[in-house]
Amino acid sequence: MKLRNLRGLLLPLLLIGAWELASRQDAAGAYAFVPLATIGDALVELLGNGELLVNLLASLARTSAGLALGIVGGVALGALMALSPLANRLVAPLFHALRQVPMLGWIPLIALWLGNGEASKLLIVSLAALYPMVLNTFEGLRQVDVRHREVGQVLALGRWQQLRLVLLPAALPSIATGVLQALAFAWVTAVGSELFLASGAGLGNLMMNAEAGARMEIIVICVLCIGLCGYLMTWLSTLLARRLLRWRPTR
Amino acid sequence: MNAIAPSFPAHVQTGALSIRNLSKTYPLKGRPVPVLQGIDLDIRPGEFVSILGASGCGKSTLLRLIVGLDPDYQGQILLDGQPLNGPGLERGIVFQDHRLFPWMTLQQNIALALKNHDLGTAQKQRLVDEHIALVGLRGYEQAYPHQLSGGMAQRGAIARALVNKPKVLLLDEPFGALDALTRVRLQQELQRIWVQERCTVIMVTHDIEEALYLGDRVIVMEANPGRIGEQVQLELAHPRQRDTALLFQHKQRLLAQLVGH
Numbered sequence: 001m002k003l004r005n006l007r008g009l010l011l012p013l014l015l016i017g018a019w020e021l022a023s024r025q026d027a028a029g030a031y032a033f034v035p036l037a038t039i040g041d042a043l044v045e046l047l048g049n050g051e052l053l054v055n056l057l058a059s060l061a062r063t064s065a066g067l068a069l070g071i072v073g074g075v076a077l078g079a080l081m082a083l084s085p086l087a088n089r090l091v092a093p094l095f096h097a098l099r100q101v102p103m104l105g106w107i108p109l110i111a112l113w114l115g116n117g118e119a120s121k122l123l124i125v126s127l128a129a130l131y132p133m134v135l136n137t138f139e140g141l142r143q144v145d146v147r148h149r150e151v152g153q154v155l156a157l158g159r160w161q162q163l164r165l166v167l168l169p170a171a172l173p174s175i176a177t178g179v180l181q182a183l184a185f186a187w188v189t190a191v192g193s194e195l196f197l198a199s200g201a202g203l204g205n206l207m208m209n210a211e212a213g214a215r216m217e218i219i220v221i222c223v224l225c226i227g228l229c230g231y232l233m234t235w236l237s238t239l240l241a242r243r244l245l246r247w248r249p250t251r
Numbered sequence: 252m253n254a255i256a257p258s259f260p261a262h263v264q265t266g267a268l269s270i271r272n273l274s275k276t277y278p279l280k281g282r283p284v285p286v287l288q289g290i291d292l293d294i295r296p297g298e299f300v301s302i303l304g305a306s307g308c309g310k311s312t313l314l315r316l317i318v319g320l321d322p323d324y325q326g327q328i329l330l331d332g333q334p335l336n337g338p339g340l341e342r343g344i345v346f347q348d349h350r351l352f353p354w355m356t357l358q359q360n361i362a363l364a365l366k367n368h369d370l371g372t373a374q375k376q377r378l379v380d381e382h383i384a385l386v387g388l389r390g391y392e393q394a395y396p397h398q399l400s401g402g403m404a405q406r407g408a409i410a411r412a413l414v415n416k417p418k419v420l421l422l423d424e425p426f427g428a429l430d431a432l433t434r435v436r437l438q439q440e441l442q443r444i445w446v447q448e449r450c451t452v453i454m455v456t457h458d459i460e461e462a463l464y465l466g467d468r469v470i471v472m473e474a475n476p477g478r479i480g481e482q483v484q485l486e487l488a489h490p491r492q493r494d495t496a497l498l499f500q501h502k503q504r505l506l507a508q509l510v511g512h
């Protein structure tokens with residue numbers, strides 16, 4: 001591997017160094033910045049008893065399910081709003097008002113309606129993914145080149161064919177952007193909902209339990225895990241999007 | 252169903268286009284501005300008509316009306332005696348920009364034109380392959396449009412328009428965006444293809460030589476509002492030579508007429 005590929009690691013390594021330095025200053029420092037050795041021990045423990053894996057998988061499953069629902073629903077709603085002026089006039093004001101509310105602000109209400117179990121979390125994650133999907137699908141469909149739409153007309157494509165073969169592929173770059181945003185929102189919101197809705201497994205629950213037990217090192221491990229997994233998922237999605245959009249000229 | 256067998260001039264019976272008293276206005280600042288006025292035109296089946304005119308005189312508008320992209324006009328357009336109603340596969344069009352879909356390979360782009368034909372998959376595939384070969388793009392079946400040169404993409408657009416075996420092929424400055432050498436080569440190819448397929452062709456261009464080289468008839472369109480001006484009948488068999496004395500005479504005359512005064 002070339003040296004330049006490792007440049008992205010420089011800053012994290014510096015941070016780790018500074019962290020370790022801070023933890024060695026005094027007792028207060030050691031409390032606020034858990035020594036690396038303690039974190040290492042906790043990591044071995046969590047991996048050994050499977051706690052990290054179980055909770056991580058629970059969060060990932062929740063994110064995937066919510067993301068899938070959000071993508072399907074968001075593309076459908078965005079397409080409906082882009083293609084039907086009537087639907088747009090009916091739905092748009094409500095949609096744009098609702099999306100101003102921060103996701104975590106919904107949690108008390110949703111918990112009241114659906115309890116603090118899986119259904120509530122799934123709804124919150126799906127909603128978080130829904131917003132960017134609706135917005136990007138709508139924009140993508142609105143910006144389809146009229147010259148391409150005319151080709152669809154000239155080739156006598158039906159309405160459904162036009163949507164499937166012309167409009168949606170043309171909007172795909174925008175939809176892919178939406179998926180990347182939705183993924184980030186879904187992941188953050190999944191962990192966030194776990195922090196607030198205590199039942200079940202998840203990285204958020206692991207963190208809450210660790211806090212109750214004053215296990216700072218576990219919280220640190222969770223934070224790192226959340227960051228790393230988010231990064232990996234974004235990277236994978238970017239690769240997938242690039243593959244799907246390989247028809248685009250590379251600039 | 253469109254005929255799949257190759258047709259020859261003597262057998263060309265369909266593809267007669269009649270335009271009767273065609274007028275079209277566009278609204279400009281709330282007022283209707285006439286763009287086409289009182290166009291009368293009869294085009295024989297299998298005839299190659301070139302329409303020559305200054306930019307903005309309404310050539311593209313005329314083709315858009317014929318292909319069915321704009322239903323808002325006065326007058327009549329009849330294909331084989333039947334009034335037209337919206338777009339249809341018996342009419343094909345090639346625009347100045349190739350308009351291939353960037354998300355489809357060349358092959359998929361051309362196959363898309365056959366989407367609503369009730370032919371078998373194998374037969375569609377054969378037609379697509381034939382037409383890719385016809386425009387000289389064999390080997391580029393799997394290429395995406397951005398991987399093709401401008402000339403190649405335009406060949407692809409021609410194949411897409413022809414794969415339906417349309418009765419009428421409309422060409423809107425098809426080579427206008429290409430460099431001079433590519434343009435000459437494609438004019439030659441178009442002539443070869445048309446001799447082979449013999450559909451009715453209306454080609455819009457602002458290139459006098461191109462109009463004369465390819466057309467059985469050259470129609471000069473006048474501007475403001477767009478209407479039919481002089482018509483030149485060219486009794487000269489295809490395929491033609493470029494440097495024929497007859498074409499040269501016509502060119503001088505048309506040039507004087509279009510540019511002169």
Ligand SMILES: Nc1ncnc2c1ncn2[C@@H]1O[C@H](COP(=O)(O)OP(=O)(O)O)[C@@H](O)[C@H]1O
Pocket residue numbers: 277278286304305306307308309310311312313
């Ligand atoms: N969609 C439109 N709305 C209003 N005016 C238009 C529209 N399309 C074309 N025009 C006008 O109609 C005239 C003819 O345009 P066009 O048919 O494109 O000319 P040509 O193809 O001969 O260059 C031009 O003056 C143009 O400005």
Ligand SMILES: [Mg+2]
Pocket residue numbers: 310311312423424
């Ligand atoms: Mg034009």
